[in-house]
Amino acid sequence: MAKIIVVTSGKGGVGKTTTSASISTGLARRGHKTVVIDFDVGLRNLDLIMNCERRVVYDFVNVIQGEATLNQALIRDKRVDTLYILPASQTREKEALTQEGVEKVITELSKTFDYIVCDSPAGIEHGALMALYYADEAIVVTNPEVSSVRDSDRILGILQSKSRRSELGLEPVREHLLLTRYNPARVERGEMLSVADVEEILAIPLLGVIPESQIVLNASNQGLPVILEDESDAGQAYEDAVARLLGEEREHRFLTGQKKGFFSRMFKG
Amino acid sequence: MTETATTGAQQSFQLKGATVPMTSLELLYFDSDSFEATLRDKIRQAPGFFRDVPLVISLEKYQGAANELDFFQMIGICRRHSIHVVGVRGGDDDHNRLARNASLALIPAGAVRERPAPEPDDKIVTEDVQTPASTPQAASPVAARIVTQPVRSGQQVYAPEGDLVILAPVQAGAEVLAAGNIHVYGPLRGRALAGVHGLETARVFCQSLEAELVSIAGHYKISEDLQDQGWKSAVQIQLRDNLLVVTPLDKA
Numbered sequence: 001m002a003k004i005i006v007v008t009s010g011k012g013g014v015g016k017t018t019t020s021a022s023i024s025t026g027l028a029r030r031g032h033k034t035v036v037i038d039f040d041v042g043l044r045n046l047d048l049i050m051n052c053e054r055r056v057v058y059d060f061v062n063v064i065q066g067e068a069t070l071n072q073a074l075i076r077d078k079r080v081d082t083l084y085i086l087p088a089s090q091t092r093e094k095e096a097l098t099q100e101g102v103e104k105v106i107t108e109l110s111k112t113f114d115y116i117v118c119d120s121p122a123g124i125e126h127g128a129l130m131a132l133y134y135a136d137e138a139i140v141v142t143n144p145e146v147s148s149v150r151d152s153d154r155i156l157g158i159l160q161s162k163s164r165r166s167e168l169g170l171e172p173v174r175e176h177l178l179l180t181r182y183n184p185a186r187v188e189r190g191e192m193l194s195v196a197d198v199e200e201i202l203a204i205p206l207l208g209v210i211p212e213s214q215i216v217l218n219a220s221n222q223g224l225p226v227i228l229e230d231e232s233d234a235g236q237a238y239e240d241a242v243a244r245l246l247g248e249e250r251e252h253r254f255l256t257g258q259k260k261g262f263f264s265r266m267f268k269g
Numbered sequence: 270m271t272e273t274a275t276t277g278a279q280q281s282f283q284l285k286g287a288t289v290p291m292t293s294l295e296l297l298y299f300d301s302d303s304f305e306a307t308l309r310d311k312i313r314q315a316p317g318f319f320r321d322v323p324l325v326i327s328l329e330k331y332q333g334a335a336n337e338l339d340f341f342q343m344i345g346i347c348r349r350h351s352i353h354v355v356g357v358r359g360g361d362d363d364h365n366r367l368a369r370n371a372s373l374a375l376i377p378a379g380a381v382r383e384r385p386a387p388e389p390d391d392k393i394v395t396e397d398v399q400t401p402a403s404t405p406q407a408a409s410p411v412a413a414r415i416v417t418q419p420v421r422s423g424q425q426v427y428a429p430e431g432d433l434v435i436l437a438p439v440q441a442g443a444e445v446l447a448a449g450n451i452h453v454y455g456p457l458r459g460r461a462l463a464g465v466h467g468l469e470t471a472r473v474f475c476q477s478l479e480a481e482l483v484s485i486a487g488h489y490k491i492s493e494d495l496q497d498q499g500w501k502s503a504v505q506i507q508l509r510d511n512l513l514v515v516t517p518l519d520k521a
Contacts, residue, residue: 150422153440157421201458203419203438 002110005117005245006135008159010151012122014143015180015210018220019238020119021049022227023139026242028083029227032114035074037105038088039131040121041097047087050077051223061089064101070108079228084113094121097130106134124158133164137174137245139207143181144193149201152177156204176207178241183212184257195255208241210234211254293325293358298333305346312350320351328360329378335363340371413449420445420459441481450474460484464508473506478515488513 007020017040024036037060038046047053052075058068063086070086077083086105089096109116120131132138138159142152159173160166166173179198186192199206210216213234219226227242229235233254240250312319324347331338344354356374357364365375411431420426420435422442427433433447436454443459445451450472451463457475464471464486471485478499481492485508495515498504503518 150441153422154442156419157424157443160418160421161424201438201440 002113002116003136004106004110004134005115005137005139006120006132007117007139007141008120008128008132008155009122009141009148010124010128010155011143011148014141014148015216016122016141017045017049017119018216018226019139019141019178019180019210020046020117021225022235022238023242023245024115024117025077025080025083025225026227026239027115027117027245028077028080030242030246031082033082033112034115034117035084035086035109035113036117036119037086037109037131038119039097039127040119041088041092041094041127042090043121044088044090046119047075047085048223049220050085050225052077052085052087053223056087059087059089060105061092061096063105064096064098070105094125094127097127099130099133102130103134124154128155129158129162132159132173133162135159135163135173136165137176139176139178139245140202140204141178141180142198142202144179144183144187144195144198146193149193149198152202156202175204176245177202177204178207178210180210181212182209182254184255188257195252206252207244208237209252209255210237210241291323291325291355292319293327295327295329296331296333298331299337299339299343301339301342301346304343305349308346308350308352322352323355324352325356325358325376326354326373327358328364329358331360331364335361335367338364338367340367340373344371344373411449414447419455422459439475441479447471457483462489469508471508474504474518476503477501478504478506483513485513 005023007016007023009016020036024034028034036046036050038044039060040046041061047056055075058073060073062068063070063073074084074086077085106116118131118135121127140152140155142148156175159175163173165171177199179195182195183192187194195206195209211233213232215229215232216226216234219229226232226234227238230239237254240253243250326343340354340357347354354373356376357368358376359378360368368375413432413434414426414428416426416433416435417437419437420439420443422440425444425446426435428447428449430448432449432452433445434452434454435445438455439445439453439457439459439461441458444462445453445459446462446465448464448466448468451461451474453461453475456477456479457473458479458481460482461473461475461480462484463473467486469486473483473485478495479501480495483490483495483506485506488508488511490513498515499517504515505518506513506515508514
């Protein structure tokens with residue numbers, strides 16, 4: 001049985017798709033057979049970030065409506081061969097994602113994959129509810145600012161009340177906090193919420209902190225999951241998050257400003 | 270050293286009276302197959318509800334023969350479904366002997382009360398905050414609703430009859446309502462409305478007052494008006510002369 005992970009946030013533009021791409025690539029790179037599904041019908045982006053937009057023939061909605069088989073729609077990643085992408089439809093209505101249809105696709109994927117990563121659309125509408133309904137675990141992507149934290153809190157409430165696990169009275173969905181676009185210098189100046197602030201408000205375990213970085217934007221534009229930028233701090237932070245997701249203990253990094261080196265050198269002597 | 274020993278500060282435990290809610294299984298006859306089938310069926314109806322619950326087997330309506338009463342089998346079946354048999358209630362001497370052999374506690378018939386009575390060593394001093402005499406239910410208290418999960422933005426928790434006790438944060442954008450008092454053992458960041466049916470003696474207690482709105486019996490204060498008294502500290506809020514009064518809990 002595959003483990004189903006939803007990447008969600010409530011708020012838009014916080015880094016869900018970037019995170020879905022990197023987490024799924026990270027899981028696949030460790031040898032786990034992984035599929036990442038784009039639930040954002042009408043606003044598909046995942047294929048761009050995964051650099052497979054030119055290979056999309058069939059999509060998620062085609063499979064649900066029986067116009068294509070899963071094997072026809074799944075796109076195999078060119079860099080990591082245990083990774084597959086199921087793209088969203090750009091032309092259909094969101095309502096095309098029926099609960100029965102989604103269940104059918106997820107059940108079939110569960111037979112052959114180890115991990116199913118669901119990239120949720122923003123908001124708390126139908127598409128987002130479908131993306132989180134079957135989840136075993138949830139990665140709640142949050143930016144260190146008040147409105148994003150508030151929306152994450154909202155989505156946590158929905159995970160507790162509207163997921164399959166909650167409806168059937170099973171063990172609740174395991175929740176993870178992933179803080180993205182973290183800028184330690186701005187936190188120190190009091191312009192941004194700190195990790196401790198966000199953890200205190202949301203009261204769920206911290207999976208990782210991804211530092212704000214130009215590299216994330218560059219990688220997205222090139223169609224490269226940032227986790228493959230092994231040298232970058234953001235890439236390493238995602239790699240740490242994947243390790244923690246799999247149960248490894250890793251110390252949190254990149255929580256303090258890197259330019260501190262200058263001052264510490266000054267005061268050392 | 271002797272001083273601490275006599276005060277009992279170094280004892281490894283204390284015995285206290287406690288009333289614990291338990292599920293009781295009224296056994297009519299025992300047949301392992303039908304026992305397990307019925308149990309499985311009950312669990313299927315509410316999968317989370319029966320997990321790790323303590324169970325008392327009530328023999329008051331038992332009609333089968335004593336030699337069919339196989340407690341070891343019952344315990345085994347229950348264990349397989351994550352239910353823990355802790356004792357036996359009622360039954361005759363033969364039944365009790367069998368139960369004792371299976372290391373089960375014996376609970377006298379009728380000892381399980383529907384509504385817990387106060388325990389003898391209950392030292393809690395009740396304040397003079399009683400439901401007004403006009404309320405017909407004043408004699409039989411309604412159990413408080415207890416919530417252990419955070420109340421998240423967009424969620425609403427309502428205790429339509431008694432108190433509401435929340436052992437977690439109430440987040441901004443969340444709303445908690447009670448006919449009686451509201452206790453929040455965590456930060457209160459959302460809206461709290463106590464005494465929603467008009468009970469003016471209702472109070473709101475919280476560990477950190479960061480609320481968007483607090484209301485007692487329809488009298489309310491919004492966040493802006495709560496800032497200068499006890500903000501971000503442990504307080505209680507009550508109604509005095511139609512005004513909401515915030516007092517720190519450590520000086521109450």
